[in-house]
Amino acid sequence: MKKENIKFIQGNEACVEGALYAGLDFFAGYPITPSTEIAELLSHRLPQKGGKFIQMEDEIASMGAIIGASLTGSKVMTATSGPGFSLMQEALGYAIMAEIPCVIVNVQRGGPSTGIPTHVSQGDVNQARWGTHGDHAIVTITASNHQDVFETTVHAFNISETYRTPVILLYDEVVGHMRERLVIPNKGELPLVERLRTSVKEGVDYHPYLPREDGRLPMSDFGSVHRYNVTGLFHDMWGFPSDNPKIVHGLLRHLVDKIQNNVNQIARYKEFYLKDAEIILISYGSSARSANHVVFSRRPRGEKLGHLELQTLWPFPYDLVREKCAKATYVVVVEMNMGQIMEEVRKAVDQPEKVFLANRIDGVFITPTDIRNILRLIQGKGV
């Protein structure tokens, strides 16, 4: 292990390192707490490798710029927080419809509105899922520590390029600003996915929006020999607008199925002591750190606690959660919102009445003590 590959840094910096490792070429963004360090660092690092950084006039423009850049063949990213994420929603839907690979980082702070900018929250889980209008599928992934932030960032680019879809990296203020160790893997240690490009020769009709049998769409970069239309309207295999019911139905099914049919390939999670667990904690992001602390400190005392840490939030891995929780007496979802993932866990398990919530919604990081107090209440022990 090279010494210069060991860092003591913020989560936002780990995200930058992961993005550069994945081959990021282009970043457009707008300053917002608590994600700004990502833009600052990339303004420094990207031109060193011939990449491009631009500070746009707002988050709407930032999303537009990365979509445009992606069409030229660049790997692209933007980073923001709640209010900026709200502004990005329309163009995010465009990237879904036009099938443009791009990565959007949301380092969550408290909302609604300007909310509590410098404090932690996980309140944007459902916005990531349904923030943009219309039926659609979306990929949203997260992480609880810097090594995982690095890896999930690389993974986000891989998913984005594989499925030609925007991927949301839903971090939070604690992960973003906390400092801890990161070991940057050597080149080649983590797999990198490059987008599929068309092998259709010049002069032969290229159908940019005709999926192969496996649902994948080989791309052609703007500037190369195939000229085609990209639109946010429902479109035919040439990318030309269409309101033909068959085409509309077929495209919407394709957009949803290409993600939903690959839930198991996309799903990432970690499990700790789940096999014989009577009480299972389910968590994600920074709150998973406290959940893990509870499990690891209580196991030596013989308490049968386990922890399922979700890294993929959308598409939600319902089958995985149902299987893992089948034998548990209680399932306690630990999160810093009013139960956004708890609702999904209730949908997933066979007995929704055994699912409880351990949360904080006051901008203060949820502690192991907070979780233990809830556990005592559930078990009828009193606090």
Added chain:
Amino acid sequence: MAIKDYIRERFFPHIWCPGCGHGTVMNSLLRALDSLGMSKNEIVMVSGIGCSSRISGYVDFHTLHTIHGRALAFATGVKLSLPELNLIVPMGDGDALAIGGNHFIHAARRNIDLTAIVMNNRIYGMTGGQYSPLSGYGTLATTAPYTNIDQSFDTVKLATAAGATFVARSTTYHVQQLTKILKQAILHEGFSVVEVLTQCPTYFGRKNREGNAVDMMESYNKNTTPIGSKAKKENPDLIERGIFIQKEMPEYCSEYDKIIEKAMAKYSNS
């Protein structure tokens, strides 16, 4: 090349109403591009939403039909990522200056090498005739049934103040001039704005009793005059046509290349 060779015939007939000026603007633009002899592979057209923005579907370039008002932001990403491409951004007046006003002034301020064409028909056509930021005080629209009390932007003054380094205006009546201006705008290194007065007989014309398409085009001849003409001095209400601003300033992508050089030099030394 024949103008037909720049068109995607597969996607015709177009959606524009009879008498609409947008086809004339497209024709002028294609003639300008043809005279420049650029490869179609080097040209990217980015548009937003509205009647004018449908132009991108009909032309055989790399075309990006985006969301309302944000065409210039998408175009900025394409251009900065691959500066050797030539970017043409046709927009309607509402698209460019209402919902897209912020992107318009900031693209101008950056002086990034894009050619913005503001196709000004003074109305929101696609949604059926609501007043736009260029409709003008006293006009009628479906959302101004008692006359419009909104004042207009002057596109030329706005673009100039925001820092555009090429600013021009023409009309669908003056197609020869329009073609020449578009050619110069595309050749200009920096942010170019060309405002084109283009008639909407279906909505603006009908609501405001301006007659049919021919009547409206003739009014462009009557109501406009070359920049600084004697006629303008005698009648200040006339709208000036021609190139208002044409100056050299550092272009954004070229400046960014210098940033890359600086960063690379510093990085390789450390």
